[in-house]
Amino acid sequence: MQSSSTTQTNSKSAAPLEVHDLTVAYTKRPVLYGIDLKVPKGSIVGVVGPNGAGKSTLIKAIMGLLPVSSGWIKVFGKPFKKAVTRIGYVPQRESVDWDFPVNALDVVLMGRYGRLGPFKRPSKADKEIAMSCLEKVKMTSYATRQISNLSGGQQQRVFLARALAQESDLYLMDEPFVGVDATTEAAIIEILRELQAQGKTLIVVHHDLTTAPEYFDRILLLNMRVVAYGKTADVFTFENLQNAYGGRLSILSEVALSRARKKFDGDTRDNVG
Amino acid sequence: MREHFFPDFDWHTVFVQPWAEYGDNSFWIVLMGFLVSGTCGLVGCFVILRRMALVGDAISHSLLPGITIAFLLTNSRDTLPMMLGAIAAGITTVVLIEAIRHSSRIKPDAAIGIVFSSLFAIGIILISVFADKIDLDAECVLYGELGFIPLQDIAMLGGVEIGPEPVIRMAIIAVIAIGLLIAFFKEMLVTSFDPGLAASLGINPTRYQYGLTLFLSVVIVSSFESVGVVLVIAMIIFPGATALLITDRLPKAIWLSILFSLLYAVLGFHLATWLEASIAGGMTVIAGFIFGLVWMAAPKRGLLTKLVKRSFKRETTSP
Amino acid sequence: MNRAGKQILFTLALLALPILAHAAKIGDISETSWTEQAIDFFSFQQPIIRTALIGTLLIGFCCGILGSFLVVRKLSLLGDTLSHAVLPGVAMGFLWNASKDPWAIFVGATAAGILGVALVGWIKQTTHLKEDSAMGMVLAGFYGVGICMTTVIQNLAMGNKSGLDKFFFGQAAALSSGDIRLLGIISLITVVVILLFYKEFLVISFDIGFAQALGMPVKILHYALMALLTFAVVVSLQAVGVVLVSALLITPAAAAFLLTDRMHWMLVLAAVFGMLSGAIGAFVSYLSNNLPTGPFIVLGATSIFLLALLFGPRHGLLPKILRRRKQRKRIALENTLKAVFHLNENSQFTKRAFEAGKLATERNASLHETEAEIRNLVKAGMALRLDTANGTKMSGKAQFELTKPGWYRACEIVRNHRLWELYLTNAAQYQTDHVHDDAEDTEHHLGEDIVLRIEARLKNPIHDPHGKLIPNRDAIKP
Structure with missing residues (x-):
């Protein structure tokens, strides 16, 4: 790795996120390849890379939603399942059915479910927390609206409020700025900074290169592998970006693809591009 | 025997006579109809939201070989073996669909179609081959017959007759359904809405998916006797789908679906009495009719409502 | 993958049970009548x-093609919806003149199907309900109306109403010559329309x-x-039945989809499979008196x-398993070869x-396992046993050498x-301790053209990241 993580700041507690030699392959497509990553507490990490670089896959793998082919992931020094309550998640907006019969408040309340455990219903206190989270994203007046009646930006704010309601220490956000108006984007980034000030750690998948250096203090340049990772100023170099976006490693992706195919299919063709 | 398709409508014979002269029978029939469609509707709300409607259809068809084999093995119509056979068939269906999907490039819709039709065919063949040994009538399987409910064995509790056995069984299932709904409402809600979030909250979406499928099989098997394998899917989809056209909130939709179920049972019974038709068929016709009505004239989203509102707006805005 | 395969095998076994039970049952009705019926069938006299x-x-032909x-449009269950939706139309056509007039039933059923x-x-367009709910509602709603109507018809004082129950499970013997004429016309229309507009249908499907x-x-x-489909469904109803006719639309086409990657071949294969299923169904249901045709067509x-x-051959489970096994064997062989190379290297290439x-x-394996590996090498013509005195039995001292x-x-x-390790460290910036395991796997999957490109990219390197020599291309291929 070009700039390997050099963090001695948090030697006492385990790092919010540590990934070692992680490889993830969908049935026929390898997506992540030998990923090493250590995220220090209190940082905002932007995950940047071209389409199909495996950004969302990384988030999903951390959440245990995808099987891991090799390597391991630790959240606060534990496997994901043991650290569930310390993780907040903001999925991509297209991933849910917006016609679903719930209103904005219901969605935010879902963020409390993890703490409730089985057989318990959300209490009044939970509802108050949910309302205050809605207030933080300036959506109180929309609390009783069915979610399909919200604009894209408002929907994203509801998702953010839900993540806030999870009261987690590590937040994973998948493209929170997609399809969002400028005011919402500013509001979201303000909330992210606030969370950071409270010592929370944020990992944000982002596709906009122009705003990335402004938003994040660390950047993970991803393209199937870690192209570069570290402080924004160190990572955001022309050479690194060209490495990530230039497709100069077509051999790597080709070999990985044909290898995965052979494994799953018993395909005997050689290196089909 | 009569001459015309639509007999003359006579208020007395259609609405009064069934209650005045055969009050007991009518009560059990309508109660059973309500319990069936109410329970199906309750489960159905989640089935719709998870886009499993056609999986439900597949399960309802596949139960046939399950109960037939259970019947052949035990030679009895006891509830337990039938139930076990049906659950086994339900699980087999889901497992087969998943297996075909994962082991080949067949898309889920085709996998569903292949699996349920094959299993249903096996069931029909078994029934027609062992016709002399099975008193499962193929037509009964297709239509179901609510009219026979009062003729079934009477369940006893502590020496007191409490009602026809199928009704009592269905009532127990309904109570279980309500209990499960209350206990797992928030888990069902979040796994249906956003499986990713559910996983991040430590709620395993697959577990609830399979739980729902399992319970769906139980509900279907206890219902099919009354409404038949095809119409059970009507009872599963119609109440929830109609309710979801009216309201934006899930709890409200569930209440509404129960209300609709009651309407189906009562109106369907009287429609069938009038036409001398299958009661389950009558209930489905009512269900379809109410859906059409709501679709056209629901308060906020009805097609006609929108039309009227639009023309009203035009009138007020134009000078 | 493997698990899915096992699941399938397991459930297949489960499925076989009732079929076996059924076979036993047919056997005990009467052996002679069974064979007599079969001979009777194949004489095609009656x-x-x-x-x-x-x-x-x-029917198989039409349904297979359409x-x-x-199947390719992922609308398989629309066929199911369609087949259920035609039921009220059938009843309506039946009411028309209280007989089984194929044309009246055809018109009624087609209208109902297209309406459905x-x-x-x-x-789907006007509400936020999803496609599956919409299909389920139309399917069950129309079917409910149909059932209402058929039960009413059964109570009506009308002429011949015996034919109606055939529409549920299908009885090929109930087909009349009028039905055949209708079927022939529909098949012809289907073929002509598909031939004329093949490219249009191809594009809208894709x-x-x-x-x-x-x-x-x-x-x-x-x-x-959809109209063609409705025609096909309607004319198939009597032989296959309302509930199962969708299987005839889906299953042969799905089977064809597994065997070919080209649409026109898929159409041909699906038609052939559909016809084959139809023939199987007609044959089996003829064997005994009360056997319905539809279910047997479906099982066919x-x-x-x-x-x-x-x-x-291409997508089948068994060929896949065989291919994988062959590949595993090859990899094992190659790993042995590699170990022999290391022995060579350790001796500074002095010993052969x-x-x-x-x-x-070197392989970290037992002598027994190693014997088997050497035997495999010999069988593949890649090694020679130098001492055959002890017969097939080998001792730890048994000598062997690699052939050219x-x-x-x-x-x-x-x-x-070594090339792959070098590529990972130099071009992809992996650390040297990460690359060995990956190369262990990748070495078996690098084709010659990729190797050439890696060499070009790394400017024909001589040493790997650990400082060992990379075998030279020219030395390998004389």
Whole structure:
């Protein structure tokens, strides 16, 4: 790795996120390849890379939603399942059915479910927390609206409020700025900074290169592998970006693809591009 | 025997006579109809939201070989073996669909179609081959017959007759359904809405998916006797789908679906009495009719409502 | 993958149970009548057999072709919806003149079917209900109306109403010559329309947006296809039954989809499979008195599908398993070769013959396993046993050496391994301690062209990241 993580700041507690030699392959497509990553507490990490670089896959793998082919992931020094309550998640907006019969408040309340455990219903206190989270994203007046009646930006704010309601220490956000108006984007980034000030750690998948250096203090340049990772100023170099976006490693992706195919299919063709 | 398709409508014979002269029978029939469609509707709300409607259809068809084999093995119509056979068939269906999907490039819709039709065919063949040994009538399987409910064995509790056995069984299932709904409402809600979030909250979406499928099989098997394998899917989809056209909130939709179920049972019974038709068929016709009505004239989203509102707006805005 | 395969096998076994039970049952009715019926069937003497067979063949043909379009458009269950939705139309046609007039039933059923499909589309467009709910509602709603009507008809004082129950499970013997004529016409129309508009149907099936951009009348084409489908479903009802006719649309087409990658071949195969299923159904149901045709046609189609699923050359499970096993063998062989190369390397390339015991230590395996590996090498012509005195039994001291092809292959594998390690560290910036395991795997999958490109990219390197020599291309291939 070009700039390997050099963090001695948090030697006492385990790092919010540590990934070692992680490889993830969908049935026929390898997506992540030998990923090493250590995220220090209190940082905002932007995950940047071209389409199909495996950004969302990384988030999903951390959440245990995808099987891991090799390597391991630790959240606060534990496997994901043991650290569930310390993780907040903001999925991509297209991933849910917006016609679903719930209103904005219901969605935010879902963020409390993890703490409730089985057989318990959300209490009044939970509802108050949910309302205050809605207030933080300036959506109180929309609390009783069915979610399909919200604009894209408002929907994203509801998702953010839900993540806030999870009261987690590590937040994973998948493209929170997609399809969002400028005011919402500013509001979201303000909330992210606030969370950071409270010592929370944020990992944000982002596709906009122009705003990335402004938003994040660390950047993970991803393209199937870690192209570069570290402080924004160190990572955001022309050479690194060209490495990530230039497709100069077509051999790597080709070999990985044909290898995965052979494994799953018993395909005997050689290196089909 | 009569001459015309639509007999003359006579208020007395259609609405009064069934209650005045055969009050007991009518009560059990309508109660059973309500319990069936109410329970199906309750489960159905989640089935719709998870886009499993056609999986439900597949399960309802596949139960046939399950109960037939259970019947052949035990030679009895006891509830337990039938139930076990049906659950086994339900699980087999889901497992087969998943297996075909994962082991080949067949898309889920085709996998569903292949699996349920094959299993249903096996069931029909078994029934027609062992016709002399099975008193499962193929037509009964297709239509179901609510009219026979009062003729079934009477369940006893502590020496007191409490009602026809199928009704009592269905009532127990309904109570279980309500209990499960209350206990797992928030888990069902979040796994249906956003499986990713559910996983991040430590709620395993697959577990609830399979739980729902399992319970769906139980509900279907206890219902099919009354409404038949095809119409059970009507009872599963119609109440929830109609309710979801009216309201934006899930709890409200569930209440509404129960209300609709009651309407189906009562109106369907009287429609069938009038036409001398299958009661389950009558209930489905009512269900379809109410859906059409709501679709056209629901308060906020009805097609006609929108039309009227639009023309009203035009009138007020134009000078 | 493997698990899915096991699941399938397990459930297949489960499925076989009732079929076996059924076979036993047929056996004990009466052995003679069973064979007599079979002989009777294949003599094709009786007109009723000919009618039934021609009918089921035509049905299989139509449904196979049209179903293919449903399967590739992921609309398989629309066929199911359609087949249930026609029921009230059938009853309506029946009421028309209280007889089983094929034309009246045809018109009524077609109208109901097209209305059903249109309703599905309309519900989807105007409400937020999803397609599956819409299909389920139309399916069950229309069917409910149909059941209401049929039960009413059974109470009516009308003429011949015996035919109606055949519409549920299907009886090929109930096909009349009028039905056959109708079937023939529908088959002809299907073939002509598909031939004339093949490319249009192909485009709307693959990419409806693109078809629109090309200016094709997408809506008309869609409804034309739906009309053809409705025709096919309606004429199939009597032989296959309402509930199962969708299987005839889906299963043969799905089987064809497993065997070919080209649409026109899929149509041909699906038609053939459909006809085969029809013939199977007609034959089996003729064997005994009270056997319905529809379910046997469906099971015929399912058997074909399962054969395709298991043995299909390209996508079949069994060929896949065999291919994988072959590959595992190759990899094991190559790993042995690599170990022999390392022995060579350790001796500074001074020795050629080695002892089996040495190889066992290098491979970290037991002598027994190593014996088997050496035997495999010998069988593949890549090694020679130098002492055959002890027969097949080997001792730790048994000597062997690589043949020329064996040595070349060993060099290739080691070259692949080291090149890939170098590529990962130099070009992809992996750390040197990460690359070995990956190369262990990748070395078996590098084709010659990729190797050339890696060499070019790394400017024909000589040493790997650990400082070892990379076997030279020219030395490997003389």
